[in-house]
Amino acid sequence: xxxxxxxxxxxxxxxxxxxxxxxxxxxxxxxxxxxxxxxxxxxxxxxxxxxxxxxxxxxxxxxxxxxxxxxxxxxxxxxxxxxxxxxxxxxxxxxxxxxxxxxxxxxxxxxxxxxxxxxxxxxxxxxxxxxxxxxxxxxxxxxxxxxxxxxxxxxxxxxxxxxxxxxxxxxxxxxxxxxxxxxxxxxxxxxxxxxxxxxxxxxxxxxxxxxxxxxxxxxxxxxxx
Numbered sequence: 001x002x003x004x005x006x007x008x009x010x011x012x013x014x015x016x017x018x019x020x021x022x023x024x025x026x027x028x029x030x031x032x033x034x035x036x037x038x039x040x041x042x043x044x045x046x047x048x049x050x051x052x053x054x055x056x057x058x059x060x061x062x063x064x065x066x067x068x069x070x071x072x073x074x075x076x077x078x079x080x081x082x083x084x085x086x087x088x089x090x091x092x093x094x095x096x097x098x099x100x101x102x103x104x105x106x107x108x109x110x111x112x113x114x115x116x117x118x119x120x121x122x123x124x125x126x127x128x129x130x131x132x133x134x135x136x137x138x139x140x141x142x143x144x145x146x147x148x149x150x151x152x153x154x155x156x157x158x159x160x161x162x163x164x165x166x167x168x169x170x171x172x173x174x175x176x177x178x179x180x181x182x183x184x185x186x187x188x189x190x191x192x193x194x195x196x197x198x199x200x201x202x203x204x205x206x207x208x209x210x211x212x213x214x215x216x217x218x219x220x221x222x223x224x225x
């Protein structure tokens with residue numbers, strides 16, 4: 001156990017050193033921009049690896065809104081619909097999927113890893129950090145440990161009813177909003193409780209947004225996969 005702990009800490013230290021060799025951008029942030037930088041990071045710490053969620057989590061569903069104009073920017077921001085997360089986030093999400101399946105539900109992914117330049121584009125279109133992440137700080141999505149998601153009913157194959165649609169920035173999307181329909185409240189609670197039970201932290205203003213609390217261990221990235 002002691003040897004394993006030393007090896008893990010050594011890997012994390014090496015990964016941090018590798019990340020610190022990346023030049024800072026105009027906002028003073030270190031953002032990985034090449035496959036070589038990414039591979040160096042993964043070589044130092046395998047937990048930095050981005051995992052294709054459709055391959056890693058059997059039965060997971062997706063509705064990648066940013067590959068369409070059906071999102072808050074009203075513009076297509078992605079050219080592909082692949083969904084990725086860092087290995088620890090993917091592992092935790094797989095446990096969520098397994099737990100939900102026992103209750104007749106599955107995960108529906110709206111967004112996962114997001115290249116940094118997309119965050120910049122979002123903020124140019126909607127320059128309000130209540131709705132879009134400020135590129136001067138970056139996003140958990142840019143680090144590969146944040147995910148936007150909902151659930152599907154495995155019997156019907158249809159998304160469950162939630163308080164709002166994805167990317168609704170009204171008060172109804174807040175976790176403390178009380179829907180009139182108890183089924184909607186139960187759906188939101190099941191997703192929240194299951195995500196939190198497997199290590200994710202919720203957003204208070206977006207029922208669909210969850211992230212790993214130790215997100216700062218994972219560098220910002222602007223690489224397409």
